[in-house]
Amino acid sequence: MLEKMIFGRYVPGDSFVHKLDPRSKLLFVFLFIIAVFMANNTITYALLLGFTLLVIFISRIRLYFLLNGLKPILFLIIFTFLMHFIFTKEGPVLVDLKFLKIHEEGVRQGIFISIRFLVLVLMTTILTLTTSPISITDGMETLLNPLKRIKVPVHELALMMSISLRFIPTLMDETDKILKAQLARGSDLTSGTIKERIRAVVPLLVPLFVSAFKRAEDLAIAMEVRGYRGGEGRTRYRQLNWQGRDTLVIIIFLVLVTALVWLRGGS
Amino acid sequence: MKEILSLDHVSYTYESEEGEPRKAVDEVSFTVWEGEWIAIVGHNGSGKSTLAKLMIGLLFPENGKLNVFLEELNVDNLWDIRSRIGIVFQNPDNQFVGSTVQDDVAFALENNGVPYDQMVPRVHESLAQVNMEGFLDHEPHHLSGGQKQRVAIAGALAMRPKLLILDEATSMLDPQGRDEVIKVVDELKRTTGLTVISITHDLEEVLLADKVIVMNDGKMMMSGKPEAIFAHGDELEAIGLDLPFASRLSRFLREEGIAIQGEHTTEEELVNELWTFHCNK
Ligand SMILES: Nc1ncnc2c1ncn2[C@@H]1O[C@H](COP(=O)(O)OP(=O)(O)OP(=O)(O)O)[C@@H](O)[C@H]1O
Ligand SMILES: [Mg+2]
Numbered sequence: 001m002l003e004k005m006i007f008g009r010y011v012p013g014d015s016f017v018h019k020l021d022p023r024s025k026l027l028f029v030f031l032f033i034i035a036v037f038m039a040n041n042t043i044t045y046a047l048l049l050g051f052t053l054l055v056i057f058i059s060r061i062r063l064y065f066l067l068n069g070l071k072p073i074l075f076l077i078i079f080t081f082l083m084h085f086i087f088t089k090e091g092p093v094l095v096d097l098k099f100l101k102i103h104e105e106g107v108r109q110g111i112f113i114s115i116r117f118l119v120l121v122l123m124t125t126i127l128t129l130t131t132s133p134i135s136i137t138d139g140m141e142t143l144l145n146p147l148k149r150i151k152v153p154v155h156e157l158a159l160m161m162s163i164s165l166r167f168i169p170t171l172m173d174e175t176d177k178i179l180k181a182q183l184a185r186g187s188d189l190t191s192g193t194i195k196e197r198i199r200a201v202v203p204l205l206v207p208l209f210v211s212a213f214k215r216a217e218d219l220a221i222a223m224e225v226r227g228y229r230g231g232e233g234r235t236r237y238r239q240l241n242w243q244g245r246d247t248l249v250i251i252i253f254l255v256l257v258t259a260l261v262w263l264r265g266g267s
Numbered sequence: 268m269k270e271i272l273s274l275d276h277v278s279y280t281y282e283s284e285e286g287e288p289r290k291a292v293d294e295v296s297f298t299v300w301e302g303e304w305i306a307i308v309g310h311n312g313s314g315k316s317t318l319a320k321l322m323i324g325l326l327f328p329e330n331g332k333l334n335v336f337l338e339e340l341n342v343d344n345l346w347d348i349r350s351r352i353g354i355v356f357q358n359p360d361n362q363f364v365g366s367t368v369q370d371d372v373a374f375a376l377e378n379n380g381v382p383y384d385q386m387v388p389r390v391h392e393s394l395a396q397v398n399m400e401g402f403l404d405h406e407p408h409h410l411s412g413g414q415k416q417r418v419a420i421a422g423a424l425a426m427r428p429k430l431l432i433l434d435e436a437t438s439m440l441d442p443q444g445r446d447e448v449i450k451v452v453d454e455l456k457r458t459t460g461l462t463v464i465s466i467t468h469d470l471e472e473v474l475l476a477d478k479v480i481v482m483n484d485g486k487m488m489m490s491g492k493p494e495a496i497f498a499h500g501d502e503l504e505a506i507g508l509d510l511p512f513a514s515r516l517s518r519f520l521r522e523e524g525i526a527i528q529g530e531h532t533t534e535e536e537l538v539n540e541l542w543t544f545h546c547n548k
Pocket of ligand 2: 315316317434435
């Protein structure tokens with residue numbers, strides 16, 4: 001079940017989208033999220049959807065893989081759609097079943113909201129699918145760098161994030177090991193009342209926390225002896241490299257926004 | 268010969284809430300010369316790690332004098348001296364900071380402000396020294412313990428240190444991983460003249476050393492060449508240390524009244540001695 005979830009996962013590749021600088025991708029997705037809310041009629045929503053499909057095509061992620069991985073979220077989208085369908089009572093009635101009247105406005109709103117939701121989820125998923133977590137961290141650090149002026153600890157936050165990402169698999173392995181050790185001692189997490197199950201989790205969490213603290217202490221020492229003393233005077237091994245294609249992405253965004261402004265219905 | 272490190276009656280006591288504080292390191296003195304391989308052995312809690320922490324300036328001696336590269340370690344030269352010492356600890360996972368092999372090797376370089384164009388060749392060079400150049404983009408959880416420790420050594424070597432300290436760096440590894448690491452360090456020492464201080468429980472490692480220091484309850488019990496140390500078999504066993512298989516066997520043989528000569532720390536030496544003994548009979 002968890003293996004199938006692709007929200008937040010990274011799949012290496014060498015498409016145009018994969019090769020982009022994380023900064024241009026982050027910037028694009030951030031601005032795109034805002035731009036999505038400008039759409040307000042059929043043509044603008046169609047444009048957004050078409051554009052997103054185009055990006056999926058360029059990133060060479062298989063549509064089936066993407067939709068299959070996003071199943072739980074798709075259910076949520078369909079649910080929102082149905083809610084609008086049933087509860088919006090505006091515009092002429094399209095279908096009149098005795099117990100349920102479906103209005104034109106309901107169908108319209110349902111479709112629009114679903115597209116908006118879908119497009120947002122797809123875009124952010126494409127971002128994480130095509131960018132390694134560490135590149136995202138690097139990109140964020142550089143983009144947020146100006147915030148250092150107002151004393152936001154950008155470097156420290158980025159380091160925290162990259163260390164957490166680095167330790168996720170290690171701690172997962174550890175959880176698995178502790179789980180097996182506790183199962184071998186007769187602990188049972190799969191049956192019993194909720195209260196019993198919660199109680200069974202405690203012997204899992206305690207050793208995990210103890211070892212995580214031990215790791216943190218060791219890691220702090222390892223960092224210190226290797227000369228780490230904060231972001232001051234540090235150089236960077238990972239270089240970000242803004243290229244022509246990254247500028248192109250920003251231009252594409254500007255074109256998209258212009259089109260949205262031009263095509264959106266006056267209100 | 269140049270002096271790398273010297274301890275002169277160094278003591279250290281950890282603060283503790285309960286009970287009488289015990290000296291973790293008690294009046295220890297020794298000198299390490301350039302190009303030497305020193306092995307430090309001793310039972311659990313005998314103060315070996317505390318010694319290592321004193322050498323790298325994580326702790327400061329409460330008594331005595333500790334010189335590293337002929338300078339007394341203090342708050343001002345601490346970072347400079349640290350940049351010239353590499354240290355590798357026991358747990359392979361808990362000292363891997365970077366998200367990939369090359370990031371981890373570059374970590375010390377980044378911290379010390381080495382410019383980007385020098386970092387790249389240094390990372391490659393250090394990884395080549397530990398035979399890990401094919402693993403640049405590997406993530407830590409896809410490496411074996413021995414590979415992680417070799418990456419840790421590469422990370423230490425990237426700063427081109429004069430002294431490498433291994434604090435039980437092989438004790439969590441399987442025999443194969445341990446051999447890989449020992450081989451790499453041995454080769455480094457021979458090719459680059461690196462000074463090595465290795466804190467260890469592993470007898471193979473002890474036999475590779477030029478000098479062995481035996482710690483017992485924070486005190487330096489004895490020091491000398493490995494053969495000379497293993498000649499004190501009973502005393503070592505009394506403080507809970509193992510002897511190499513060949514030494515033990517040769518002691519048992521003598522106890523059984525077989526009059527073989529000399530001390531034997533490796534199986535080869537013992538086999539040769541047994542042949543000599545057999546032919547002279
Ligand atoms: N942070 C600490 N606080 C208090 N006491 C400590 C601390 N670290 C070590 N000690 C004590 O100091 C003594 C020496 O510890 P040290 O870690 O140097 O031993 P060691 O020889 O490295 O042992 P091991 O073989 O288990 O690694 C021990 O008695 C230990 O309990
Ligand atoms: Mg120790």
